Amino acid sequence: MKFTFRPSLLAPALSILLLGFSVRLVVAQLPASNASAGCQTLKPAHLNTANDFIGMGHFQEDCQKDSQAAVSSFTQAIQLNPTAEEPYYHRANAYAAVGNYQAAVADYTEVIRQNTGRFGFSSPAYWNRARAYEKLGEEQKAISDLDQLIGDSSSNADEYFFRGNMYRELGNKESAIADYKAAEKLFRDYLDGVYGSGHMDPMNQEKLDKVRNELSRLGVNTSMPQITTGRILQSIARIEVERALKLASFEPQHPTAQSFDAQLQDLYQQLSGAQPQPYQGVVENLISNAAYEKMESLEAERAQLLEKFTPSHPAISLVDSQKNQLETLIRRNKV
Known part of the structure; x- marks a missing residue:
């Protein structure tokens, strides 16, 4: 069981520190025959500093799936810099991954003892130590x-x-x-x-x-809870995308487009009176995300059509027009 980090509701700018990721200072990637295919974690070119051994530990966990070897690498990092809480935190996670929860607790405790809140390791250390205590x-x-x-x-x-x-x-x-x-x-x-x-x-x-x-x-x-606001938000995003796709074939005055407008007007009115109210910008983000998702499927559809037709074929022209409408929708809902 690999210990992961608790979900955070803090600002994205702080999330890297709170999740306890280390800065992996490496020079180059070295080939490794026993690395899992597609792994993006770099293997340090040299093993001289504490950061090099931390990077090696991450490589062993992520690419070689060898948490026990990672324990040894993080231990080397601790020996080189015993006053830094980061290698203790990563070694604790590696200990937990191999089921050594007593050792994990000891390292999480050291992180909590050392950490002053400057680097954001204390919060995930408390969370993961609680999980280790549960296992014990x-x-x-x-x-x-x-x-x-x-x-x-x-x-x-x-x-x-x-x-x-x-x-x-x-x-x-x-x-x-x-x-x-x-x-x-x-x-x-x-x-x-x-x-x-x-x-x-x-x-x-x-x-x-x-x-x-x-x-x-x-x-x-x-x-049964009524997630009213959430359902309204999801409906708005879906219908906004459907409306944009229809506008690739119809003018805004067309009855089909006006039917979507009427639905959206009703949904936005419901949203204005819904409780609880969503956070500012939520509906715009949902609309943009739904539009981006649809654009991905249109890209795949266009690639398939190009195997059969020239770019000027009406089917491909329709897809291009739909993509343009979705791009307009995204720009209009840019937060």
């Missing part, structure tokens, strides 16, 4: 780490869901229900676009279903 059957210690992450409140549903599971395992039904309810509310907000379009992911719908199942098992009667 030490639920109360996992809860203590999650308490550090959640504090008085958190916008991360996974933290509440995880802590709810730990409370459930300890038989603390009341605390488990409270955390599951908090997680349910946040997952619903994610799907309604309250935290931006990036969290309107089908995976969060699956997590919402899991939370609701846990509440049901604990005797909490939950009705």
Whole structure:
């Protein structure tokens, strides 16, 4: 089991640091016969510095799928720079990947001890140490780490869901229900676009279903949630794209185009009164993403048509016109 990082709701500019990625300072990529096909992680040309050994550890994990070898590389990095928390963090992840959770806990603890918040390793170290404690059957210690992450409140549903599971395992039904309810509310907000379009992911719908199942098992009667705002947003994005495709064949005054306009007018009106309201720019991002996705399929369709027809063929001209309409739609919804 490879430990990954908890989802973050922080700004993208901070995400690299929070996820604990190291800067892989390498000179060149060296061929390796035992590297997995398509791996993009570079192998350091030399092994002289702590960063070189960190880079080698990443290469061994990502390309050679050898976490035990990565442990040795990260250990070399620690010996070269014992006061840096980064190699401890990566070695902890490698230990966890090979099932040595006691060693992983020790390294995550060292990261937390050393880290002052400057480089963003503490938060994922608390999260991953909680997961290691879970594997060791030490639920109360996992809860203590999650308490550090959640504090008085958190916008991360996974933290509440995880802590709810730990409370459930300890038989603390009341605390488990409270955390599951908090997680349910946040997952619903994610799907309604309250935290931006990036969290309107089908995976969060699956997590919402899991939370609701846990509440049901604990005797909490939950009705099927109505993700009204999210459904309106998704409908707007779909119909905007369909309208753009039709405009490649019809003028805006055509009844077909006006039918789409009427649907969109109704949906935007519903959105204005929907609760909760989505984060600013969510509908524009969803429209642009849907348009880009459709453009990819049109590119594939155009390539197939070119095998049979010349670029001036009406079928290809229609595809080009549809792409132009989608490009216009994207520009209009640029945030």
